[in-house]
Amino acid sequence: MKLPEVFKYRGREVYKIKNNLIHYGRPNDKFIAVLVVLGTEEYKGYKISSPLSVELQINNPKLTVKERVVKKGEADNLYKALELAHVWLTQANGE
Template sequence: MSLPQVFRYRGREVYKIRNNLIHYGNPDDKFVAVFVVLGTEEYKGYKISSPISVELQINNPKLTVRERVVKKAEADNLYKALELAHVWLVQANGK
């Protein structure tokens, strides 16, 4: 298994876990954001992720997935999902 490709958005790591699952946030923080790509659409010959489910989760692997979810919303595209998650993470992690 190869390591996921990581890039940064507003100082936090963004990495793809599976085909439709993206994590956003620093692994050492108490909270992270998880994106689930619900569908794709064509735009000028490119596949664009839309809509995207956004979840703020407690970063604790001992909890079940259902117990980890603190907030949940849906965004039209990846940019809006990242912006929403950034606000949530700043509020939740205090930085």
């Protein structure tokens, strides 16, 4: 079985940019979410991302990072971070 090239969560793409940086959202949308893994913990022999910083950003590379950030939050795990980002993106992109 071949794995999909892009992982999707609730219809939006999830890209791992660096070891601790994850982009979530559609490339053509006005807003995207950026998740930053702040730490990891062991659970049953696996490394689990915890906690994570969540940022809602304007999807415009011409702006500085500070200018792009619209909202900031924090989540205990990846699932909660993606859920928070999904709600923010749905509201911000008018879906």
